[in-house]
Amino acid sequence: MTLEEVARRAKVSTATVSRVLNNLDVVRESTRRKVLQAAAALNYHPNLNARTLAGGKSRSIGAIVSNLSNPFFVDVLRALDAAARERGYDVLIEHTDYRVTRLRAGVRSLIGKRAAGLALIVSEMDPAVIEEIRASGLPAVYYDVGAAGGKTTNIRVRYETGMQRAVQYLYSLGHRRMAFAGHHAALSPLEVRKKAFLAAMKRYGRQVQSRAALSHDSPAGGAQAVRELLGSGFRPTAIVCVNDYMAMGVLRELRARGVAVPGDVSVTGFDNIELAEFTNPALTTLDIPRAAIGRMALEALLQEEGSETAPREVLLDPELVVRDSTGPAR
């Protein structure tokens, strides 16, 4: 089915059909109905590829996340999607599984599809990719990984602040041996979180001991990290996790080993995903406003388009949410 066939059937020109389909009000009501009827009768679906080609602009924005299985990313995505939908855009979702090659491929694909803007909510990054995006001229917003110049907005979370809050809280509960359970990601924010953790530890100097174990971003990875941690002989009284998703595995593994939480070991997460409230015990964590991030990302992208003054940099402070996975050190 093409525009032309519809036009033929409605006995009008393709231009008119196009006008009707795009709600240009210049069309006479009777003509409009005729066209709509013809389109319906033919089960006509406008070719969106042709549309954006001819129109020059696209109504979709591209979003790339690292891991669709980690609810954090999905939450941001959903907010982004909802906001986009409100403005008449749809979003093309791409995911990388933390691999830079896939990041690059995703970006290329999105640019190739001529997305109206790019949202990179990823932990891995590569300068070349940033440069490629900049050169493409597309408005972009980066979460955590900073990028400068061009139509770029950065949304970042002050992990140092967050980690400090967590560590300080644990310290105040008497914890002096703390471990970090994270995962390898080419760059921030995981690296950042780990560094933030170490920095927070450093403030206490010799008073506290710490140690870090890295695995992959999943509950299984969290469990693995615990095994590594405990296997090493280091006996932490608290484990700070890079995120809630991994923390779920940390909790399970501790339980499996007969370690009571928070009796023997306290555990904290990061992100405050919905599930953090449903673990047993409920997880103490640091809240990041995921919905706001998604919304802001979209705003930023469309604003750039309108060339209004967009906030080039947004900073968010994680809030400590105390639940049941933390308690006084034994």
Next chain:
Amino acid sequence: MTLEEVARRAKVSTATVSRVLNNLDVVRESTRRKVLQAAAALNYHPNLNARTLAGGKSRSIGAIVSNLSNPFFVDVLRALDAAARERGYDVLIEHTDYRVTRLRAGVRSLIGKRAAGLALIVSEMDPAVIEEIRASGLPAVYYDVGAAGGKTTNIRVRYETGMQRAVQYLYSLGHRRMAFAGHHAALSPLEVRKKAFLAAMKRYGRQVQSRAALSHDSPAGGAQAVRELLGSGFRPTAIVCVNDYMAMGVLRELRARGVAVPGDVSVTGFDNIELAEFTNPALTTLDIPRAAIGRMALEALLQEEGSETAPREVLLDPELVVRDSTGPAR
């Protein structure tokens, strides 16, 4: 950047550039290099819209799921994506939040983008949508909601079998008062699962009592269902959940009310998502081969394309996975 600019810079025709970019081996090596160099220098990204328009065929397949927050859907999506990627396709992800209007919109969008095929992994459905897809002529695969005719493949899970296994297992543990915690979905498979549960119950006739509570698909919804269930005075010794995702909320709410699992009440889930293993207690559930579903969906779509004989109907049997959330009735 357009093909033409690259051509100009490389001092060749657009046809040649196109050939190079598409790896048509007829091009002389030296020319090829020249073109590639020009393209790189210009940070050229082929316009995929123009490409599919001109080429007539697209390299992306569309996938629609009901709820991105429910890991079940994400798991099949990932498998689908991986399989697609292997064949040189990418997948356009659409999600509906269980709303038929969004389903319809998603399908239209996907057809408009001229996806090479459609995978509908959704719980809600509408005959009109099925008809629209059929009329579009696109190969499609449906998970659970059956559709007939056209280039259609159905993948379905024998919920009756699964539910029977769960109920029978619970029955053998002495349970006689069982409840079902599910959620409203316009159609299958939720309705199907509920019906399957009721059917399984019916086999025991008067010997067992049952009751169902419906909320929305989330841990919070599961908690809500428990509140409704217990608030009604019905005191089940076992709660069968429509899926693991909701079961997580069921577990939490029971705990919050001081109900021991499985001491006082046994709980079963459905799907066997990764997290089922990480709940406390670990969840007894019914396994559905999500990865296989994703893979099969893709195979089916591409097979249709090649017009080979594709299995029109695939049936899967859920396996009972016993963990720690079930035990003898009190």
Next chain:
DNA sequence: GTCTTCATTGTAAGCGGTTGCAGGGCTGCT
């Protein structure tokens, strides 16, 4: 009744690629 104006609709030139067909340059053969 004639001319201007406005509301509608049509014409046709792209948008950025792909691809069938034609053509130019070389090679090898007689």
Next chain:
DNA sequence: AGCAGCCCTGCAACCGCTTACAATGAAGAC
């Protein structure tokens, strides 16, 4: 030297839709 034949390229039509501009006809102005 002359010619067939193969490589490699270029030409140009077309994919389906948007949109600037032209054209049509009816209504209003004088």
